[in-house]
Amino acid sequence: MAEAITSSVDENNAVPVKTDIAEETLTGHEIAAILLMIFGENEAADILSRLEPSEVQSLGEAMFEIRNVSEADVNLVFDRFVEQARSRTSIGYRADRQIKSMLDKALGTSRAANMLSRITPQKNKAELQQLKWMSAQEIAEMIADEHPQMMAVVLSFIDAEIAGEVLQKLDASLQDDVIFRIVTMGAVSGNAVTDIEALLSRQVQKPSVTRCASTGGTSEAAAIMNNVDKLSEQRIIKALLKRDKALARTVEEEMFVFADLIEVEDKSLGTLIRSIENATLLLAIKGAEPALAEKMFSCMSKRAAESIQDEIAEMGPVSKDDVVAAQKQIVLQARRLAEDGSILLGGRSDDFV
Numbered sequence: 001m002a003e004a005i006t007s008s009v010d011e012n013n014a015v016p017v018k019t020d021i022a023e024e025t026l027t028g029h030e031i032a033a034i035l036l037m038i039f040g041e042n043e044a045a046d047i048l049s050r051l052e053p054s055e056v057q058s059l060g061e062a063m064f065e066i067r068n069v070s071e072a073d074v075n076l077v078f079d080r081f082v083e084q085a086r087s088r089t090s091i092g093y094r095a096d097r098q099i100k101s102m103l104d105k106a107l108g109t110s111r112a113a114n115m116l117s118r119i120t121p122q123k124n125k126a127e128l129q130q131l132k133w134m135s136a137q138e139i140a141e142m143i144a145d146e147h148p149q150m151m152a153v154v155l156s157f158i159d160a161e162i163a164g165e166v167l168q169k170l171d172a173s174l175q176d177d178v179i180f181r182i183v184t185m186g187a188v189s190g191n192a193v194t195d196i197e198a199l200l201s202r203q204v205q206k207p208s209v210t211r212c213a214s215t216g217g218t219s220e221a222a223a224i225m226n227n228v229d230k231l232s233e234q235r236i237i238k239a240l241l242k243r244d245k246a247l248a249r250t251v252e253e254e255m256f257v258f259a260d261l262i263e264v265e266d267k268s269l270g271t272l273i274r275s276i277e278n279a280t281l282l283l284a285i286k287g288a289e290p291a292l293a294e295k296m297f298s299c300m301s302k303r304a305a306e307s308i309q310d311e312i313a314e315m316g317p318v319s320k321d322d323v324v325a326a327q328k329q330i331v332l333q334a335r336r337l338a339e340d341g342s343i344l345l346g347g348r349s350d351d352f353v
Contacts, residue, residue: 028317033062034069034077053132080316130200131158136165142199148174152181153192154199156220164227175232176239182221183247218247222254256335256345258284258327262292264334268343270299272334278308280326286312287323 036044036059048056131139131154139158143151143166151170155163155178167175225233240248261269273281273296285293285308297305337343 027062029058029062030066031077031080031317033059033066034074035081037063037066037069038074131196136162136169140166140169144170146199148177149181150192150195151178152185154196155224156182156185157196160220160223161227163224167224168228168232172232172235176236176243179221179225179236179251180240180243180247182224183218183251185217185220218250218254222251225251226255226257253335256331258331259289259292260345261330261334262289262295264343264345266295266299268337268345269296271343272330272337273299275333275337276330280329282308282311282315283318283323283326284330286315286318287320287327 036047039047048059051059134142139154139162143154146154151174155166158166167178170178225236228236237248237252240251261272264272276284285296288296297309300308334343334345338345
């Protein structure tokens with residue numbers, strides 16, 4: 001089996017070879033890559049079709065890097081897969097199909113369709129999912145001639161990192177207006193979503209739906225602003241201050257993220273760290289950038305830092321979602337401590353106190 005895995009990627013000799021993968025260096029992406037290479041093409045393709053674009057890219061890169069895989073490596077991958085699979089259930093897998101089938105049998109096709117139109121999550125619609133696979137340039141060109149409200153709605157439906165790139169590609173005179181509309185957006189009507197679908201697809205027309213989707217808001221706008229360059233950020237915030245000072249300050253406050261902790265002075269960071277539960281701290285530091293992790297360790301006692309480092313070294317692969325959740329908890333705690341004056345936060349805009 002190891003020979004089959006190796007031969008499946010040996011066709012491109014320009015890719016660097018990674019050999020003799022040691023158990024302690026086998027990453028989560030490498031484990032997933034080996035599993036996909038063991039599967040048949042159809043099965044692997046089915047799995048990849050369910051992942052996010054960034055996940056597909058990461059797995060693709062890992063598959064090209066891993067070329068010579070030993071039998072021991074494959075056995076290790078299977079052992080870890082079985083171990084994790086035992087703690088999971090199949091509930092939620094292809095739930096949309098199961099729910100549709102149940103409702104069809106219970107209510108009939110017509111009534112089931114009407115019910116599904118009211119309860120199906122708006123953002124899961126296939127047409128809107130196409131936005132995830134478009135580049136920032138493609139999205140910017142698509143909405144360049146649209147009303148700022150349409151621009152705001154589109155940006156609110158895509159990842160903040162891409163949305164930030166799109167925002168910078170739009171007419172500079174419209175950027176603060178778009179951010180303002182995202183903050184004040186509230187619910188997006190079914191008609192607005194239909195307009196987005198019309199931009200994305202000219203294919204099968206579907207029955208119009210009157211439901212609304214909640215999106216936009218301060219957090220959405222702040223996340224987008226965190227992904228624009230410093231000059232654009234300052235210009236947009238300045239324009240927002242003229243439109244609505246309180247709203248602009250709220251956006252600024254939301255713009256502090258976990259990575260910004262590296263700008264916090266040591267005393268405040270130490271106070272923050274001591275207020276966090278150990279389990280949360282472990283996950284957050286495990287997924288942190290090395291420079292930030294090192295700074296956090298430097299703000300602990302030597303004994304505490306060594307203890308956490310040992311625990312992290314003994315941890316197996318962890319879910320990215322769990323890491324993000326832990327980091328968000330720390331950011332929320334940082335904001336609470338800043339609000340009561342226990343710590344000072346320094347960030348992107350230098351306006352935090």
